[in-house]
Amino acid sequence: MNANHENFFDELGLILKRLDEGQVTSHFTLNTFKDHNYYFSEGGQHVRILITGGAGFIGSHLCEAFVTQNHTVLCLDNFMNGSLANIRALLNFKDFKLINGDVRDFDLLEKVVSSGIDAVIHLAAQIHVDRSIIEPRITYEINVFGTLNVLELARRYDVEKVIYTSTSEIYGSAQYVPMNEKHPLNALHPYGASKLAADRMCHAYVETYNVNACTMRPFNTFGPRQKDTGYGGAISIFVKRVLNATSPIIYGDGTQTRDYTYIKDAVKAYNLVLNSNKPLREPINFGTGKEIRIIDLANKIIALCGRNGKIKPVHVAPRPGEVKRLVADYSKAKELLGWKPEYSLEEGLREFIDWYKNYKFEEWAKPG
Numbered sequence: 156m157n158a159n160h161e162n163f164f165d166e167l168g169l170i171l172k173r174l175d176e177g178q179v180t181s182h183f184t185l186n187t188f189k190d191h192n193y194y195f196s197e198g199g200q201h202v203r204i205l206i207t208g209g210a211g212f213i214g215s216h217l218c219e220a221f222v223t224q225n226h227t228v229l230c231l232d233n234f235m236n237g238s239l240a241n242i243r244a245l246l247n248f249k250d251f252k253l254i255n256g257d258v259r260d261f262d263l264l265e266k267v268v269s270s271g272i273d274a275v276i277h278l279a280a281q282i283h284v285d286r287s288i289i290e291p292r293i294t295y296e297i298n299v300f301g302t303l304n305v306l307e308l309a310r311r312y313d314v315e316k317v318i319y320t321s322t323s324e325i326y327g328s329a330q331y332v333p334m335n336e337k338h339p340l341n342a343l344h345p346y347g348a349s350k351l352a353a354d355r356m357c358h359a360y361v362e363t364y365n366v367n368a369c370t371m372r373p374f375n376t377f378g379p380r381q382k383d384t385g386y387g388g389a390i391s392i393f394v395k396r397v398l399n400a401t402s403p404i405i406y407g408d409g410t411q412t413r414d415y416t417y418i419k420d421a422v423k424a425y426n427l428v429l430n431s432n433k434p435l436r437e438p439i440n441f442g443t444g445k446e447i448r449i450i451d452l453a454n455k456i457i458a459l460c461g462r463n464g465k466i467k468p469v470h471v472a473p474r475p476g477e478v479k480r481l482v483a484d485y486s487k488a489k490e491l492l493g494w495k496p497e498y499s500l501e502e503g504l505r506e507f508i509d510w511y512k513n514y515k516f517e518e519w520a521k522p523g
Contacts, residue, residue: 203227204429205272207258207305208279210237212381212388213320216422217276218242222251229267233257236282241380258301261308268308274316274429277305280350283386284324287346288475298349299356306360306368317357317368318428321438323414323481325351325372332446333484336372336438344476354438361436369428369435374442374483377503378418379510390415390504393453394511397460407473409450414442414482417503420496427492435491442483443496459504 204221208214209230214237222228227250230242234255245251256263258279268275280298281287287294302319309317326334327341342348360366375388383391393403424441447455453468488494498506 201226202273203229203271205229205231205267205275207231207275207277207301208237210234210239210242210253211278212236212241212378213376213418213421214276214278215241215380216378216418217278217425218245218251220422220426222248225250228252229254229272231256231258231264231267231279233279236382236386238380257297258304259296261304264304265308268312268314272312272314274318275305275309275314276318276320276425276429277302278320280320282322282346284344284346284476285474286386287344287349291345291349294345295349295352298346299352302353302356306356306366309368310360310364310366315367316429317366318425319353319357319368319370321354321357321370321372322347322350323372323374323440323442323483324478325354326478326481328479329481332480332482333444334440334482335484336440336487343478347476347478358438367434369431370438371424371428372438372440373421373424374414374416374440374481376416376418376421378421378507379514381418383511389413389449390452390456390507391511393456394460394508397457397462397466398508398512400462400466402466402469403453403456405450405453405468405470406477408470409453409468410448410479411477412446412448412480412482413452414444414446415452415500415503416442416496417498417500417506419503420498423497424488424492424494427494431492433491437487439488439491440483440485441488441494442481442485443500444483444485445500446480446482447500455501456504456508459501459508 204226206214206217206228209218210232218228218230222245229252231254246253254267258264279301281294306317324347325340325342326338327343330339340351342351354370357368357370361368377388377390381388381391383395396403428435450468457463457466
């Protein structure tokens with residue numbers, strides 16, 4: 156048994172132990188967002204979907220959305236970033252298949268794709284800027300060669316649709332705003348460069364082999380299940396620190412800006428892309444068109460958590476290669492798919508903070 160399998164079963168055993176001890180309660184169930192319909196419309200065609208990185212933040216929400224509409228979902232994850240806890244509630248569904256594996260493993264991936272896959276949603280990646288600075292080689296191997304494996308197998312086995320998750324980080328800092336898909340590509344760090352290479356590889360497979368691949372370029376996404384430790388998301392880390400009466404940490408002066416999309420709006424975007432009958436051969440941005448400075452974001456979270464006057468952000472040295480400004484032009488998504496964000500930043504933050512207070516999801520998978 157290799158180290159990946161040992162880690163997988165260790166985590167599984169820990170969660171089952173905590174279930175028995177009552178430390179993980181039944182309040183996490185499917186349809187966490189049942190009151191907001193982001194799922195497929197009823198009566199759609201049954202499809203077999205491979206979701207790489209399916210135990211991660213966005214991937215687990217997509218697994219849930221598609222399984223609960225009676226599609227067959229094969230979730231491939233090596234649990235580098237993903238967590239078994241994210242997809243635990245799906246394990247009893249006969250149409251949900253969990254595969255502990257890595258997109259760099261071509262032979263394993265071929266066995267999965269050759270079993271009969273209608274669509275691939277490719278999210279598996281090393282997604283963290285800081286880690287890419289420390290480990291540029293593994294970042295490139297996962298993000299570029301992993302994507303190449305997905306595309307090549309989709310070509311060989313005639314997969315009907317591939318959806319590749321790129322990132323706004325490939326643009327670098329905004330040269331004009333809002334940033335449309337024609338904005339110059341100027342990645343500033345190894346993570347952005349690796350995603351840019353994979354983004355262009357998708358375009359090459361579209362143009363060279365006529366693979367039906369759509370490249371989605373989401374700006375920053377946040378919501379339940381996003382990691383709040385280590386290489387986690389800024390919002391989830393800020394919320395965790397503030398609720399624990401600890402100051403959020405700002406890299407640099409905090410004037411850098413980001414465009415944040417709530418997870419429910421992101422899931423709707425994937426839904427629309429998957430179900431679209433239009434040829435989506437060019438990249439598509441997904442964002443809100445509204446930017447916020449990181450210092451203002453931290454102060455907003457402090458206020459929403461009821462900590463005004465009790466704590467304030469602290470500043471540390473800037474990160475190398477950090478993008479200074481990102482704000483999306485999502486007009487192409489609106490034109491081609493009818494997509495637009497429904498959640499404001501504050502609405503998403505309020506819902507996420509409420510969820511975090513009640514469930515503290517990341518804590519469940521921690522030992523001790």
